[in-house]
Amino acid sequence: MKSIDAPQNARSQRTRDALLAATREILESDGFEALSMAAVADRAGVTRRAVYLHFTSRADLVNALFTYLSQQEGLAESMSRVWEAPDSVAALRAWVAHLADYHPRLMAVDRAIERVRLGDADAQRHRDRVNEAQISGCRRVVEWLHRDGRLAEGWTVEDAADFLFGLICTELFDRWMQMRHLSARDVERNLWAICRVVLVPE
Structure with missing residues (x-):
């Protein structure tokens, strides 16, 4: 049986998501300088x-933006293909595929x-949190x-993890x-060529 608070909680979550979506839109269209509580309220259509x-x-x-973006863009699902790979080289290959697919969708916020x-x-603080998550994933693949x-x-x-971390670069x-x-597929091909030659040569 659903709690009597469930509808209210659902509405609250929708409002929270709308505020975070508005935050993302402001960052992508107007930049971080334009981000304020008032601007978020206006963009989301709330007080x-x-x-x-x-x-x-x-x-x-x-x-809260990091968790929101991760959920919206399917970070956990994408990375699960890395951790469920049959071996470490396949995991590195899956990490490259993840990066080529996932990072371009967040580049406007990153900029x-x-x-x-x-x-x-x-x-x-947001950048530090993103960096921490990224370097942790890189280190796990390399280990x-x-x-x-x-x-x-x-x-x-550590050096190999730093190398992979350096590939997560919006300028690149x-x-x-x-x-x-280049398409995302082209980027994936290039990244894998680099990683294959540099980190796991036959």
Whole structure:
């Protein structure tokens, strides 16, 4: 039997999601500089009071953005294909496929954050959280390669993880996809060629 609070909770979750969707839209269209509680309220079509019922501050709002974007873009499902791979090289291949598919969908938000992060504590905290999640995933893939004896000679786990982390670069994707007009499939092919030759040569 559903709780009597379920409809209210469902409405509350819809409002929260609408606020986070509005936050994403503002970042993508107007930049981080335009992000304020009032702007989010206007974009979501709610009162400013409604925003504060869900988020105590802009910092709180931005802190919730990482989880929201991950859920909206299917991060857990995408990464599950990496962790369920039959071996470490297949996991690296799946990680490359994940990166080529997932990262381009978040590049507009990434650009907005990157432009201001050095002067905006909220943006920097978001960037730190993203970086932590990314480097953790990279390290996990590389540790698997190392355990399987597939990591190329001369690499430490930490250095190889940093190498993979460096490939999660919006500027790199911009150059390939915006300047050179490569497709996501082309990007995946290029990334895998790099990783295969550098990290797991036969």
